[in-house]
Amino acid sequence: MKYIIEGDIDFYKELLDSSYENEIIDADNNCCMITNMPLQENFVKLQCGHLFNYGPLFKDLLNYKKKFNNMEQSKYKLKYNEIRCPYCRKIQNELLPYYDNLSYPKECGVNYLDPNKSNYILECINEKNQCKYEHVMFDDSGNVLFTQKCFKYGFTHSILKEKYNLNINYCYSHKQFIMKELKEKAKEKIKQDKEKIKQEKLKIKEDLIKAAMEKKNLEKEMKKNAVVKIDETKIAENAITCSEIVKSGQRKGLSCLTKVYKDCLCKRHYNITNKDINIS
Structure with a gap:
């Protein structure tokens, strides 16, 4: 639907474009993008990279899903297992984690997935064609809090099979994520290999310098011993x-x-x- 205002301007298009103007944010930004307050413990980083404190994000998502989600057109309506970034509106199929130590309750479609309400998602998806990506959430100590599966269709991707020998089912979004992860690992391995070669060359250079110094010291010692031997010979000659x-x-x-x-x-x-x- 278009809403044309004065100057033949599409109001909704301009509104949508403006929401993406500042999508790229500084990676060192440590403030919640809803309240602009410093990030606290249990803050959330969405797949798009935007950061939020748990409380404000929980309230925003709950308010949207309870009040406004049903007003959306069917193709834009969020599913039970989907949430939307309040900042860039990017949709992800992973809910917020649930923390027992926080005062926020379990809300289906926000930080909890009720199997009774989400069975329809699995009706046409079985173990063979389901995306195999699993999102693992850890606490500050490195312990696994929970593991959440992807509920989308998955299929093998030729680029993953040919380039990385991966013949695993992934949905398109997680295929992109896996590709990025594999590229970063490949870059890191190349970096490590270069550093290893550099260290090996440095060690060879140090060994050569050490060997040259030892040879020089040995020659010096041999010359010294030769002089002493000559002196001793002269003394012996003088004595006899x-x-x-x-x-x-x-x-x-x-x-x-x-x-x-x-x-x-x-x-x-x-x-x-x-x-x-x-x-x-």
């Missing part, structure tokens, strides 16, 4: 050669360096010295 100073000839003034015979003297200088002693 004649210490007498040559008094004539080309080596005049230098040590004799002939092999020691007795008393640090070669045989020649030993005999000369002993001869001089005997003469005196």
